[in-house]
Amino acid sequence: MQLALREVTKRFGSLVANDRISLTVEGGEIHCLLGENGAGKSTLMNVLYGLYRADEGQIVLDGEVQSFTGPGDAIAAGIGMVHQHFMLVPVFTVAENVMLGNEETGFAGSLDLEAARERVREISARFGFHVDPDAVVGDLPVGVQQRVEIIKVLSRDAKVLVFDEPTAVLTPQETDELMEIMRELRRSGAAIVFITHKLREVREVADRITVIRRGQVVGEAEPSASNAELAAMMVGRPVELTVSKKEPELGAASLVVEGLTVVDPAGLVQVDDISFEVRDGEILAVAGVQGNGQTELTEALLGLQHHVLGSIRLDGRELVGRKVRDVLDAGVGFVPEDRQVDGLVGSFTIAENLMLDRSFGAPFVRAGSLQLSALQEFAEEKLAQYDVRAPGITTPAGNLSGGNQQKVVVARELSRELRLLVAAQPTRGVDVGSIEFIHSQIVATRDAGVPVIVVSTELDEVVALADRIMVLYRGRVVGIVPADTPRQVLGLMMTGEPPTGDVA
Amino acid sequence: MSRPEDQPTGAGSQGIPGPTDRTAGTSTATGQAATPPPSEDRWREAVRAITTGNGLVALLSVLLAVAIGSLLILVTDDAVRETSGYVFSRPGDFFSAAGQAISGAYGSLFRGSIYNSRGADFASQIRPLTETLKFAGPLIMAGLGVGLTFRAGMFNIGGRGQMLLAGAAAGWVGINVDLPFPLHLAAAVLAGMVAGAFWAGIAGVLKARTGAHEVIVTIMLNYVGFYLVFYALSRQSLLQAPGSINPKSLPMQDSAILPDLLGDRFNLHLGFVLALVAVAVVWWVLNRSALGFRFRAVGANPHAARTAGIDVGRTYVLAMLISGALVGLAGANQILGTATSGVTVDLDAGIGFDAITVALLGRSHPLGILGAGLLFGAFKAGGFSMQASEGIPVDIVLVIQSLIVLFIAAPPLVRAMFRLPAQEAK
Numbered sequence: 055m056q057l058a059l060r061e062v063t064k065r066f067g068s069l070v071a072n073d074r075i076s077l078t079v080e081g082g083e084i085h086c087l088l089g090e091n092g093a094g095k096s097t098l099m100n101v102l103y104g105l106y107r108a109d110e111g112q113i114v115l116d117g118e119v120q121s122f123t124g125p126g127d128a129i130a131a132g133i134g135m136v137h138q139h140f141m142l143v144p145v146f147t148v149a150e151n152v153m154l155g156n157e158e159t160g161f162a163g164s165l166d167l168e169a170a171r172e173r174v175r176e177i178s179a180r181f182g183f184h185v186d187p188d189a190v191v192g193d194l195p196v197g198v199q200q201r202v203e204i205i206k207v208l209s210r211d212a213k214v215l216v217f218d219e220p221t222a223v224l225t226p227q228e229t230d231e232l233m234e235i236m237r238e239l240r241r242s243g244a245a246i247v248f249i250t251h252k253l254r255e256v257r258e259v260a261d262r263i264t265v266i267r268r269g270q271v272v273g274e275a276e277p278s279a280s281n282a283e284l285a286a287m288m289v290g291r292p293v294e295l296t297v298s299k300k301e302p303e304l305g306a307a308s309l310v311v312e313g314l315t316v317v318d319p320a321g322l323v324q325v326d327d328i329s330f331e332v333r334d335g336e337i338l339a340v341a342g343v344q345g346n347g348q349t350e351l352t353e354a355l356l357g358l359q360h361h362v363l364g365s366i367r368l369d370g371r372e373l374v375g376r377k378v379r380d381v382l383d384a385g386v387g388f389v390p391e392d393r394q395v396d397g398l399v400g401s402f403t404i405a406e407n408l409m410l411d412r413s414f415g416a417p418f419v420r421a422g423s424l425q426l427s428a429l430q431e432f433a434e435e436k437l438a439q440y441d442v443r444a445p446g447i448t449t450p451a452g453n454l455s456g457g458n459q460q461k462v463v464v465a466r467e468l469s470r471e472l473r474l475l476v477a478a479q480p481t482r483g484v485d486v487g488s489i490e491f492i493h494s495q496i497v498a499t500r501d502a503g504v505p506v507i508v509v510s511t512e513l514d515e516v517v518a519l520a521d522r523i524m525v526l527y528r529g530r531v532v533g534i535v536p537a538d539t540p541r542q543v544l545g546l547m548m549t550g551e552p553p554t555g556d557v558a
Numbered sequence: 559m560s561r562p563e564d565q566p567t568g569a570g571s572q573g574i575p576g577p578t579d580r581t582a583g584t585s586t587a588t589g590q591a592a593t594p595p596p597s598e599d600r601w602r603e604a605v606r607a608i609t610t611g612n613g614l615v616a617l618l619s620v621l622l623a624v625a626i627g628s629l630l631i632l633v634t635d636d637a638v639r640e641t642s643g644y645v646f647s648r649p650g651d652f653f654s655a656a657g658q659a660i661s662g663a664y665g666s667l668f669r670g671s672i673y674n675s676r677g678a679d680f681a682s683q684i685r686p687l688t689e690t691l692k693f694a695g696p697l698i699m700a701g702l703g704v705g706l707t708f709r710a711g712m713f714n715i716g717g718r719g720q721m722l723l724a725g726a727a728a729g730w731v732g733i734n735v736d737l738p739f740p741l742h743l744a745a746a747v748l749a750g751m752v753a754g755a756f757w758a759g760i761a762g763v764l765k766a767r768t769g770a771h772e773v774i775v776t777i778m779l780n781y782v783g784f785y786l787v788f789y790a791l792s793r794q795s796l797l798q799a800p801g802s803i804n805p806k807s808l809p810m811q812d813s814a815i816l817p818d819l820l821g822d823r824f825n826l827h828l829g830f831v832l833a834l835v836a837v838a839v840v841w842w843v844l845n846r847s848a849l850g851f852r853f854r855a856v857g858a859n860p861h862a863a864r865t866a867g868i869d870v871g872r873t874y875v876l877a878m879l880i881s882g883a884l885v886g887l888a889g890a891n892q893i894l895g896t897a898t899s900g901v902t903v904d905l906d907a908g909i910g911f912d913a914i915t916v917a918l919l920g921r922s923h924p925l926g927i928l929g930a931g932l933l934f935g936a937f938k939a940g941g942f943s944m945q946a947s948e949g950i951p952v953d954i955v956l957v958i959q960s961l962i963v964l965f966i967a968a969p970p971l972v973r974a975m976f977r978l979p980a981q982e983a984k
Contacts, residue, residue, distance in 0.1 A: 358865065379867035388865065396865040399858045401606075410855060411866035419848040426846075 055081045055116055055132060055213035057102075057245050062111035064097055071097040073269045074111065079214065079245045084236060086256045087249045088275075089266035090288050090485045095249045098266070099216050102247075103135050104128040115214070134212025136203045138219040144192030149174050151191055152206045177205045181238050196345070197228035204235065215239060216247045221255055225343045226513060226545035233259050251288070253281045254514075285486060297518045299497045305334025309474055309505045313364035314374075316350040316529075324350035326529040327364070332474075332505040337496070339520030339537075340509040343548050347529035348509045349391060352478045355507070356388050357381040368474055382411055385473030387499075389463055389480050391509070393456075397463040400452025404444055405433035407451045408466050432469075440465040441491060457488030464492055468499060475499050478509040493519060513541060602711065606858065609708040609922050616919050616926070618972050619965035620933070627958040628660050631950060635659035662948045667955075670943025671936035681823055686939055688826040692896065694935025695830040696888035696909050701916030701927040702840045703758075703884030707772075708922040709844060710877035711857035716761060716776025717885050717910025719783030720754040722903065724889030726787045727753035729807055729901035730797060732814035732894055742813040747832075747890045754886015755879045757783060762878025766871030772878070780910070788903050797901055807901040816895035829891035833931070836884060841924040843880070853877050885910065915963050934959065 057079045064072040071094050079085040089095045100106045102113060104122030113120045115131055122128045125135075142151050153170035160166050174187035183201045191199060200220060207215060217236070221229045236246055236259055250256060256263055256277070263275040265287040273287055309332040316325035325347045332338045340348055353359045355366060357378045366373040373381055382388075390396035398407050409418045409429055417428050433447040440461045444454055451462055460480065467475070477496060481489040496519060500506045510516050516523055520537040525547040532547045543553055632638050638659050641652040669675065671690045677683035700717050707714040714720075728750030737745060761775040790796040791805035799808045816828040844850040855863040856873045864870050892905045916934055920926030941955035965972050 356865070377867070377869070378864065379869070382867045390865055395859070395861045397862060399855050399862050401858045402855065406851070406855075409851075410862065411868075413848045413851050413855070413866075413868065422848050424846050424848060424851060 055243075055245055057133075057214045057247075058114040059098070059102065060112045060114060062098065062101055062108045062113070064094075064101055064106055065109050071269050072101065072108075075266070075269075075271050076111075077264055077271070079247055081213065081243045081245045082240055083261045084240055084246045084248055084259050086260035086263045087247060087266060088251065088253075088256055088263055088284060088288060090251055093266045093288075094269040095266055096218065097269075099135065099218060099247070099249060102128065102216065103133060129210050129212070132211060132213040133216065134207030134210060134214070135216040135218065136200065136207055136220055138222060140199050140203055142191050142199060142202060142206075145190065147188050147190055148185055148194075148202050148205070149187040151202055152187075152209050154206075156210060173209050174205055177208050180242075181208075181235060183235075195228075196223050196343070197225070197231065200224070200228075200232065201235070212244070214245045214247070216249070218249050219251075220248075221250065221252060223344055225548050226541070227549055229255065253284050256284065257281070288486060297493045297497060299519075300501065302337075302500065302521045303335045303503070305503055307331040307333045308369050309507075310367045311355075311365070312367075314351070314354060314366060315363040316347070316354045316359050317361040317363075318350065319360075324529050325354060328526075328529075328531050329364075330524055330531065330534060332507060334505055335500055335503045336521045337500050337506045337508055337519050338534075339516040339523050340507060340526060341513065341516040341523055341544060341548060342511070342526035344511045346526045348478065348511075348526055350529075351526070352388070352391070352476050352507070352509055355381075355474075355476050356386065379414065382470075385471060387467035387470060387472045387475045389460075389467055389475075389477040391478035391482065393459055393463050394452075398451045398459055401450055403448045404437065404442065404451055404454075404462055405429050405447040407462055408433050408436055408447075408469075410466065412470070436465040436469060440495075455485070456483040457485040460484050460492060461488060464495055468495060472499065472504050475504055475506045476509075477506070479511065480508060481510075481512075481515060513544060516544070517541070605713075606711070609705075609918060613921055613926065615969045615972050616921055616930075616966060618976055619962050620919070622965050622972065622975065623958045623961035624664075626961055627954055628663075630954055630957060631659055631663045632656050634951070634954075663944055663950050663954075666944045666947045666950075667937075667940035669940075669947075671940030685824060686943070688820060688824045689939040690932065690936045691830045692826045692935070693938040694931045695833040696891045696896070697912055697916050697934050697938075698833040698928055698931035699836050699891060700885045700888035700909050700913030701920060701931050702836055702924060703754075703881040703888070704913045705917035705920060705922040705924070705927050706840060706844070706853070706884065707877055707881045708917055709850075709857045710853040710873060711860060712765070712874060712877060713773045714758060714761070714776055714878065714881050714885070715773055715911075715914065716758060716779050716783075716882075717888075717913045718906050719776070719780035719910070720757045720882050720885040721889035721892070721906040721910045722783045722787045723757045724750035724754035724886030725893040725905040726790055726797060726901055727886075728814075728890035729810065729893045732810040733797075733808050735814075736811075737813060739813040742811065743816065743894065746810075746814045746894055747887065750890025750893070751883040751886040754884070754889055755882040758878045758882025758885065759875060762875035765878075766874045772874075784903060787901070791901060791903065799900065805903060809900050810894060810898045814894055815898050816891070825896070827895040829895040832887065832891065834928075836887060837924045837928050840884070844924065849876065885913065888913070912959070915959055918963055918966050 059075060059077040061074045061076055062072055063070065063074050075098055087095050087098070097106065101108045104125045104127050113122065120131055122131070143154065146154065149167055149170040152174055153165070158166040158169050171187040174185060177183065178185045183205065185198060185201055185205060191202060194202070220232060224232060233255070236248065240246060248260065260277045263277060263279070263284070265272050265275060265284070267288060275284060275287060311331065312329045314325055314328045315323060318324050328351065330338065340351065342348055350359060354362045355373070357373065357376050357380070362374050364374065368384055368386065371384060373384065394400065399410065412418050418425050430447065437444065437447055442458050442461045442465070444458060451459055454462070464480070475496070480492050480496065484492065496506060496508065508519050517537065522534055523537060523539060523544065524534045525532040525544065527548065527550040532550060533553045535543070535553055539553070547553055635655070637655040638652070641655045645652040669686060671686050674683050674686050677685065700721065704714050704717060728746045731746040731749040735742060735745060757779060758776070760779060761772045764770040764775050765772045788805060791798050791807060794800055797807045799806055818824060819826045819828060819830065844854065852863065852868050852873050855866070855868060856870050860870050888909055889906065892907065892909070893901055897905055912934060916927055916930045919930035919933070920928070937955045937959060941952045944950050944955070945952040
């Protein structure tokens with residue numbers, strides 16, 4: 055089946071999200087859609103999937119112009135989408151999830167579950183998925199859940215498969231397996247659209263690459279193109295992919311964590327007896343697949359977790375059992391992993407967000423009263439210093455792009471007198487230009503003699519920033535290794551396999 | 559399946575580049591893929607949109623409600639009904655009857671609430687306006703209390719219980735304590751505010767400590783408060799007037815009564831001035847104080863507030879205490895100014911619930927609440943004269959008030975009716 059988008063234009067008010075985008079995907083081909091966050095990839099795919107209607111242009115399947123009024127039409131026409139955030143019911147079994155929305159019913163509406171099970175088995179066997187139709191989805195690892203999504207799409211006889219940022223939640227090994235599945239699907243003749251901003255993956259599987267920037271197709275590239283070439287096309291200028299940093303000037307071990315255990319409200323142990331230390335002027339990168347205790351670890355450092363055992367000592371002072379405010383006052387800067395939930399108040403202005411964790415005293419509060427002129431001056435200064443692209447300091451933070459929102463958070467945290475910086479996923483959902491900037495700020499903080507903990511699920515980021523790497527798996531430390539540890543070793547460690555050889 | 563016209567809002571949250579970004583430099587990428595918020599957050603988002611959305615919708619909601627109120631007046635008016643029987647043979651009769659009914663109704667509403675052109679002298683001509691201000695006072699005070707909790711992300715539905723407790727406490731001081739004039743009044747007002755704060759504070763503490771939802775707690779405390787005051791009013795040792803068998807207390811001592819502002823001919827008393835002071839204080843708290851900053855931060859995003867070291871539970875308790883004190887002020891205003899003849903279980907006069915409407919209509923902003931309080935004060939003052947002079951049931955005013963809330967809670971409906979563009983994508 056051939057899919058062609060012809061001059062698709064989608065506007066939101068005065069804003070053109072997709073500007074005359076044309077794209078052709080043949081059966082048996084993996085076509086990569088490469089672009090930064092906000093470049094318009096997802097909008098384009100939502101048009102294709104019938105969630106949005108194009109203002110202009112056509113969607114053509116095998117020479118027939120389609121007119122989708124909703125996802126139902128798109129599915130019926132043979133388009134399937136594997137969403138970035140899985141659209142699965144966790145308490146249902148695999149078979150139940152696969153049949154959901156497409157239930158085969160027998161007498162008086164009784165469900166024909168056996169048919170669904172058979173379908174799951176058949177598709178699993180055809181592509182080598184190894185998925186048990188009776189397993190409850192919530193119990194399955196993320197990589198397998200994604201296969202359930204794929205089975206679901208295939209069970210509707212999709213001929214065009216759209217993968218929307220499918221590797222964001224996967225380990226390197228799971229990613230490799232997904233790549234293999236995509237190749238298998240390609241062999242079966244499906245047309246595959248693979249949306250991503252990760253250059254490595256693109257070069258590995260793509261047959262053709264289309265780069266989108268600011269809603270427009272800026273060019274096509276060959277899979278043989280170098281990372282630097284692709285990145286330059288995405289961003290529109292040459293990009294430095296590695297972080298330039300000097301050798302660390304290590305000081306005393308200011309942060310000492312011993313036997314840290316965090317139990318979540320459901321009684322599950324999320325962080326299991328972790329011990330490590332970070333020295334002044336050192337970046338410890340915490341690697342691991344999402345959900346292996348990183349979130350709980352950073353929250354425990356900040357005092358946001360309630361059931362914490364063990365000890366966290368910063369400059370000899372115990373932080374466990376202290377209130378968040380006391381921890382912040384002790385000089386801990388925190389970039390939370392989800393800036394929109396934990397980092398910013400979307401309806402507040404940039405200026406108000408810049409004082410969010412400083413509403414208890416000088417310089418922004420005196421005698422219980424806000425010092426608006428001091429705040430204004432500070433905000434203007436930070437806006438310029440951190441290159442936040444916004445109309446002004448009174449712009450609500452929720453209106454900013456991801457990169458600029460993150461710059462506001464980083465500006466706020468780094469403008470305090472710090473003794474420890476904890477940055478969780480500092481560049482998630484952030485454009486390449488802002489990533490460079492945020493990385494350089496983190497390195498500058500380390501060079502100023504502050505111990506830094508960076509938590510990231512992106513191996514590239516971990517390797518680029520780390521002086522040492524700590525890998526977490528199921529809440530435990532698999533190992534703490536030097537920054538030059540090979541990626542394969544790190545990848546294996548992320549699946550729980552301890553490293554062989556030297557340990558830092 | 560979403561309709562196309564809904565898309566700008568929906569798309570914005572999914573990270574379509576904002577217009578401002580397009581003018582920025584080349585390296586700026588735009589938007590980002592936001593994860594859909596959990597349902598709890600979506601609910602809070604909806605509540606926030608309803609309680610603090612823009613003023614135009616509020617204004618249009620009032621207009622719509624008044625328009626529908628007019629239809630109801632037509633339907634219930636005898637003359638209109640009679641002429642509608644032969645509307646096709648003599649349409650003139652019908653339309654003149656309809657015109658009379660509506661102009662009569664709103665005319666008398668105006669004369670009862672703002673300026674009575676039929677008054678014999680100037681004093682009786684402007685008397686309606688002073689009545690409006692008198693009714694508006696407690697609505698503004700209690701509306702500020704409710705609006706403050708909205709800004710902190712909570713609902714205070716317990717205005718009735720808080721007013722009753724406050725009225726009983728203020729009344730007890732007003733009856734039983736012997737002090738000279740300004741001190742006695744101040745003590746009584748203070749007692750009312752403390753009682754209101756205490757009653758609302760219970761809900762705040764329960765929410766902070768146990769997570770009990772303040773809507774349920776405050777509603778239930780309305781009943782507890784009601785029967786507590788009723789009990790006090792049926793015990794001679796507590797509040798009941800000596801020798802009486804009615805659930806009513808003695809009248810206030812003169813030294814505890816809010817003085818009239820414009821002399822004996824008008825009912826307007828110092829309470830309205832207190833309401834204006836409350837508006838100024840709440841405005842300052844919300845917009846210029848660190849405490850208000852924390853209220854707003856917790857109300858808009860408790861997760862971020864907590865991460866920023868703000869004690870969310872403490873903030874909830876403080877917001878409830880201040881809210882209760884403001885509602886308590888309204889209760890004290892009633893017993894010490896408007897109904898000084900003694901404490902009864904009716905002293906709240908529905909203000910505890912009307913305050914919610916006032917806060918909604920005022921979009922939880924102090925000045926908006928001032929305006930909404932004045933409007934509802936006018937409805938109250940004018941509703942009675944409308945019933946007296948035109949025979950239109952006073953309930954129509956209640957219907958209009960309820961419709962206002964309904965329209966405010968359904969902004970997309972109002973936007974669609976007036977073909978307003980959907981709210982700008984965030």
